[in-house]
Amino acid sequence: MAEPVSFHDFVALRSSALLRSAWLLTGDWASAQDLVQETLGRVWVRWDRITRRDAPDAYVRRVMMTTWLGWRRRRSHDELPVGELPERPLSAGAHEISELRSSLLPALRSLPPRQRAVVVLRYFEDLTEAQVAEALGCAVGTVKSQCARALAQLRVDPRLTDSRTHP
Amino acid sequence: MMNEQELSAALHELTPSPPAGLDWAAIDRHAKRHRRRRLTTTAAGAAGAVTALAVGIAVLLSGHGDRQAVVTNSGPTPTPRLGDGRLYVLDTTLLSTQYQPFTACYSILTSLPPAGCGGVPVTGLPREIPTAHTFENGTVQTSALHLVGHWDGHVLALTQPPVPTSSHTRVSEPSCGPANPTGAALQATITKRSTELAQQGVPVLQTAPCGATVELLTPVASRRALDILRTEFGAVRVTAWLTRADAAQRTEDCAPPTYDMNNISNTLCPDGRAKWQAYRWLQGLSPVLFDLDESSTLSEVRTALCADQRYGATQPEELQSLQVAAAMYGWAFTKEAVDRNGLIDCR
Numbered sequence: 001m002a003e004p005v006s007f008h009d010f011v012a013l014r015s016s017a018l019l020r021s022a023w024l025l026t027g028d029w030a031s032a033q034d035l036v037q038e039t040l041g042r043v044w045v046r047w048d049r050i051t052r053r054d055a056p057d058a059y060v061r062r063v064m065m066t067t068w069l070g071w072r073r074r075r076s077h078d079e080l081p082v083g084e085l086p087e088r089p090l091s092a093g094a095h096e097i098s099e100l101r102s103s104l105l106p107a108l109r110s111l112p113p114r115q116r117a118v119v120v121l122r123y124f125e126d127l128t129e130a131q132v133a134e135a136l137g138c139a140v141g142t143v144k145s146q147c148a149r150a151l152a153q154l155r156v157d158p159r160l161t162d163s164r165t166h167p
Numbered sequence: 168m169m170n171e172q173e174l175s176a177a178l179h180e181l182t183p184s185p186p187a188g189l190d191w192a193a194i195d196r197h198a199k200r201h202r203r204r205r206l207t208t209t210a211a212g213a214a215g216a217v218t219a220l221a222v223g224i225a226v227l228l229s230g231h232g233d234r235q236a237v238v239t240n241s242g243p244t245p246t247p248r249l250g251d252g253r254l255y256v257l258d259t260t261l262l263s264t265q266y267q268p269f270t271a272c273y274s275i276l277t278s279l280p281p282a283g284c285g286g287v288p289v290t291g292l293p294r295e296i297p298t299a300h301t302f303e304n305g306t307v308q309t310s311a312l313h314l315v316g317h318w319d320g321h322v323l324a325l326t327q328p329p330v331p332t333s334s335h336t337r338v339s340e341p342s343c344g345p346a347n348p349t350g351a352a353l354q355a356t357i358t359k360r361s362t363e364l365a366q367q368g369v370p371v372l373q374t375a376p377c378g379a380t381v382e383l384l385t386p387v388a389s390r391r392a393l394d395i396l397r398t399e400f401g402a403v404r405v406t407a408w409l410t411r412a413d414a415a416q417r418t419e420d421c422a423p424p425t426y427d428m429n430n431i432s433n434t435l436c437p438d439g440r441a442k443w444q445a446y447r448w449l450q451g452l453s454p455v456l457f458d459l460d461e462s463s464t465l466s467e468v469r470t471a472l473c474a475d476q477r478y479g480a481t482q483p484e485e486l487q488s489l490q491v492a493a494a495m496y497g498w499a500f501t502k503e504a505v506d507r508n509g510l511i512d513c514r
Contacts, residue, residue, distance in 0.1 A: 020182045030317050030324060033291075041197020104181050123175040124182065154174065 007047045010056060011040060017125075018064060024120045025068050027109050035071070039064040061125075061135045065117050069136075072113040103159040110157070115150035122147055196321075254326065255318050255387065255409035258336045261289060261296065261309040261329070269307075271314060271323055273372045273384070273408060280306040285372060287386050287408075291316060291325035298331050311335050318387050318409055320368025336408065349379040357381060357400060369395050377404050384408055388451035390458070402479040405451035410443075414450070414457070417495040418443040430483055434491050441494040445487070452480045453488035457495075465500045468492075472504065473513035485511055 015036060022032035043050060043060050050056045108116055114136065121132045122143070129147075133140045154160060262284045263269045269292055272284035280302035298310040312329035354374050357364075361371045369392045373384040381403050385392055388407035396403055421436035424445040434445035450457050455474040459467060472485055480488070486505070493501045506512045 024178065024182060029291075029326065033324065037194045038197045041194045041200070044194070044198045104177055119174070120178070123171065124178040126175065151171070151174070 006051075007044055010060075014057065014060070015040075018060070021061075021120055021125060022064065022068070024105075024108065024124055025116060027105060035064060035068055039067050042067065058131065058134060061121070062137065065121070065135050066137070069113055069117065107154055107157040107159050111150050111153060115146050115153070118143055118146045119150050119154075253317070254315055254412040255323070256336075256412050256415050257314045257323065257409050258311055258332045258334050259286070259314070260284075260311055260335070261292075261299075261307075262286075263307045265305055280304055281308060287318075287370065287372075288322040289314065289316075289325060290322050293328045297329060315412060321365075321370075323386070323409070336410065347379050350376045350381055353379075353400060353403070354381045357383060357403075360399070364395070367395055368392070372408060380404065382406065388454060390454045393451065393454055397479060406448065407451055410447065414446055414495065415443070417441065418446045420444070424448070431487055434487055435494055439494060441491040445491050446495065449484065449488045449491055452484045453492070456485070456488050456492050459492065459496065461496045463496065463498070465503055468498065468500070468504050469511075472511045476511065476513055482510060 018036045018039070019029075019032050022035040023029060026032050026035055039060060042063050043056075047056075050059050108119065111119065117136060118132055121127045121135055122129070127135065129140050129143045132143045132147075136143070257271055260272045260275065261269050262272050262275060262281055264281070264283055267283050269289045270284055270286045271289050273286040275284040276282040296307075296309060297312060299307050300309070301307050309329075311332050311334060313332040314323060314325060314329050315327050316323045316325040318324075354376055357371060357374055364371055369385055371383050371385055375382045380401065382405075383396070383403055384406050385396075386407065386409050388405045393405055396405055417440075419436045419438070419440040420443045421438075421440070422442070424431050424442050425433040426448075431445060431448055434442050434449075436442055446457075453471075453475040455471040456468070459471055463471075468489070472489065475485055475488070476482075486509070489501055489504060489511075492498070504511070
């Protein structure tokens with residue numbers, strides 16, 4: 001059995017990846033950081049037990065998905081319409097992907113939460129259908145059907161269609 | 168048509184690098200909350216472990232080593248999440264010492280190297296902080312930086328890299344008159360309860376005597392903060408240190424308004440725009456009114472004026488707020504918002 005990974009090491013190694021996935025789920029860095037922070041806060045209190053398993057990563061991912069879907073159900077973390085300046089991207093020189101970002105991210109956010117989670121886990125984190133099912137606590141068949149529906153919606157989303165016809 | 172490979176590639180291309188650093192204080196708070204839930208069922212001990220977590224993981228701060236670190240909340244009360252989704256701006260110096268994470272400084276202890284500063288913790292700093300100077304003992308201090316971020320009641324989480332600026336955010340200092348014994352006693356009470364207030368998301372950065380009451384400075388004069396402060400301490404005068412990003416754009420720093428004891432006048436610039444300092448002084452008095460925007464109706468403005476009066480704003484203060492808010496939001500119905508005697512009628 002592998003040496004149990006410390007919480008410190010896990011956060012140092014995985015927080016960046018978790019933040020990226022959280023950003024795709026939530027759509028902004030502030031909420032992404034909130035999501036990851038809450039996830040880490042939840043898993044830390046039972047870290048000893050988690051690290052007795054072989055794959056703390058999968059457990060943490062599942063907690064993050066459960067937390068996010070819980071937010072969505074409670075609607076307490078919904079996007080708030082505000083009149084202030086939008087957040088600016090932190091990375092400079094990202095003009096070449098701005099069109100893609102401006103079209104794909106809204107399209108992604110238009111998906112129902114569970115479908116969005118499936119897309120992020122399957123196509124961003126490159127998990128297998130079985131791993132996605134484990135992360136979301138559902139059957140593999142559910143992952144397949146949710147994935148198919150999400151792809152079908154993205155394929156007909158006019159924002160993506162338009163952005164792809166104007167290089 | 169988008170296939171699976173294209174989608175995967177697009178998602179990876181789309182996702183930018185995350186900003187440096189997580190807010191360890193927030194992780195600490197979440198851990199506390201969940202531990203408390205578990206303790207109710209397991210009756211287990213280990214009460215101090217969560218604080219130990221925050222201290223222990225200080226070394227892990229991504230981005231800049233062990234600096235952007237830990238605010239340990241040793242109190243037993245879970246700290247609430249108070250973010251309002253707004254962006255705030257602040258021009259000030261950052262400081263980090265062996266014992267203090269990066270802090271946007273309101274006031275700095277003037278030893279050299281500085282021993283610390285009062286202000287608000289900052290997260291989301293980039294790996295390279297502009298103008299940062301490291302002293303021999305490891306203390307890091309910057310020149311004035313323009314900070315933009317969200318305030319959650321405990322930390323300022325930056326949403327964009329700080330950039331050097333030539334100015335510091337100033338706080339207007341109106342004359343309240345000398346303290347009387349009642350005000351002095353209240354000031355002492357507030358000082359004693361400052362830790363408790365900070366845990367509730369209302370850190371007090373400064374107090375000053377103000378006749379029979381107290382003027383205090385807090386990072387954001389939100390309605391919630393005012394509710395807490397005025398419920399606990401009566402009609403205290405509250406000013407905010409952080410400025411809403413949109414308000415900074417809608418005001419102008421042309422010349423100071425005129426302060427006369429507890430009143431303010433001369434609140435507009437010659438071009439009709441609202442004076443920035445007037446807004447800063449009035450926002451803590453009329454939080455409901457300044458929460459409105461360009462699309463607000465006459466009815467909403469009347470309701471807000473009366474709500475602010477219930478918070479403790481006086482007629483003259485609220486009329487000045489109305490003038491400033493109208494200039495900021497372009498309202499054309501200020502005359503209709505008051506009665507024919509020029510007063511706010513809340514009957």
